[in-house]
Amino acid sequence: MTQDVVQETAQGALPEGEGGTVWRRIADELAAAIEREEYRPGDTLPASVALAERYGVHRHTVRQAFRHLADLGLVTVSRGRGTQVSARRVPYPIGRRVSMRTNFGKLGIVGTSRMLSAEMVEGEAEPCAALGLAAGTRLWRVRGVSLGDGVPMGTGTHWLSVARFPDFDRVYREAAGSITAAFKAYGIEDYVRLSTRLTARLADEAEAELLQIAPEAAVMISAAVDALPDLTPIHLVASVFAGERMEMVIEPFRE
Numbered sequence: 001m002t003q004d005v006v007q008e009t010a011q012g013a014l015p016e017g018e019g020g021t022v023w024r025r026i027a028d029e030l031a032a033a034i035e036r037e038e039y040r041p042g043d044t045l046p047a048s049v050a051l052a053e054r055y056g057v058h059r060h061t062v063r064q065a066f067r068h069l070a071d072l073g074l075v076t077v078s079r080g081r082g083t084q085v086s087a088r089r090v091p092y093p094i095g096r097r098v099s100m101r102t103n104f105g106k107l108g109i110v111g112t113s114r115m116l117s118a119e120m121v122e123g124e125a126e127p128c129a130a131l132g133l134a135a136g137t138r139l140w141r142v143r144g145v146s147l148g149d150g151v152p153m154g155t156g157t158h159w160l161s162v163a164r165f166p167d168f169d170r171v172y173r174e175a176a177g178s179i180t181a182a183f184k185a186y187g188i189e190d191y192v193r194l195s196t197r198l199t200a201r202l203a204d205e206a207e208a209e210l211l212q213i214a215p216e217a218a219v220m221i222s223a224a225v226d227a228l229p230d231l232t233p234i235h236l237v238a239s240v241f242a243g244e245r246m247e248m249v250i251e252p253f254r255e
Contacts, residue, residue, distance in 0.1 A: 022057055027065035034074055034085055041087040045075065048083075070217075073244050078214035089247040090148060096253070098193045098224070099180055100146055109148045113177025116143040116155075118169035120162050127159040130225050130236045138162040142169065144177055145210060152211045153246055156239035164234065179226075179235065191234065194227040198248060203240070211242045218243035 033039055045051075048066065052059040066083050069075045077083045092103055104111035123131075123139035131139075142158040158179070160168055165186060175181035183191060202216040211219070219240050226235040241248075 022055075023061045023064040023068065026051065026055060026057075026062060027068045030065065030069060031072070031074055034069075039085045041085050043085045044081070045083040045085070070244075076214050076217065076244055086244045087151070089245060090153070091249045092241075092246050093249045093251045094193065094196050095251040096192050098196075098226075101178060101180070104148050110150075111146065111148055112150075113144050113146045115169075115173055115177055116145060118142045118172065123159070127236050130223075131159065131161065131233045133161060140165060140168045142172060146177075148245075151245065152242065154239050154241035155207065155210050156237045159236040159238075160234065179237075183234075188228065188234070190229055191226050192229060192231075194225040194231060194233055196222060196224045198222055200243065203242075207240050211240070213242050213244065220246065220248065222248075 030039075030045065039045065045066070046054075048059040048062040051062045051065075055062070066075065066077050069083075070077050073086055073089055075083050076086050090104070090107065090109065092100075100113070101111040119141055120138055121141050123133065123135065123137045125135040127139060128135045128137050131137075133139075138161070140158070140160045140162055142160075143155070144158070145155045146153050158172075162168075165171070168182065171185045172179075172182045175185065180191075183189075199221045200218060201221060203211065203213060203219045205215060207213075207219060208215045208217060213219075220243050222237075222239040222241065224237050224239070225233050226237075227233045
């Protein structure tokens with residue numbers, strides 16, 4: 001994509017003296033160009049220096065426009081790669097039953113997962129409480145990453161009872177990172193989402209590298225508990241999702 005896509009406005013250069021309206025007008029024009037698909041996901045926008053010259057403003061004004069577009073999830077800004085158009089956020093329904101692969105499959109996206117590590121630990125109070133277990137109970141702590149069409153969407157830490165799920169590291173690996181398939185290996189044909197807590201923050205360095213996002217990009221934090229149909233909790237997963245790629249859709253009556 002060339003820099004010629006962004007056209008001069010009818011009024012020519014934007015007056016710097018208009019304060020906040022200047023960067024907003026630049027941001028709106030770039031957003032409109034993205035909406036018209038003049039810039040497609042993965043395309044790099046013109047550099048701030050080039051746009052500053054085009055609009056007759058300081059490059060910091062253009063950078064403020066870039067930050068606004070990033071806040072809207074339209075672009076990602078990273079050192080060394082410039083400002084790139086983001087892929088559309090994937091809607092991720094959260095209802096009574098939640099399955100990444102099922103959710104992605106309905107959108108024509110191939111969902112995959114891979115295990116990063118697995119270990120047995122003495123459970124701390126918080127994960128044990130979420131699972132209805134006494135503090136200090138032996139738990140599996142399994143870390144993994146989830147992908148949609150090969151693009152990292154989120155990373156998560158799974159907590160499960162060692163006694164309830166012996167050899168879970170092997171079973172999970174053989175299930176190709178599918179919690180649903182792993183549960184079936186233990187005779188669990190159905191399970192439900194008991195609760196989901198959502199917050200947000202900035203990504204740390206390790207998360208940014210794993211998810212292939214800019215350092216300190218916005219991420220969504222999910223703490224979710226799955227249970228047997230009788231509501232006995234069996235699985236806690238603490239996830240970090242790339243905010244620019246995912247949006248959570250709360251559907252309480254969804255199966």
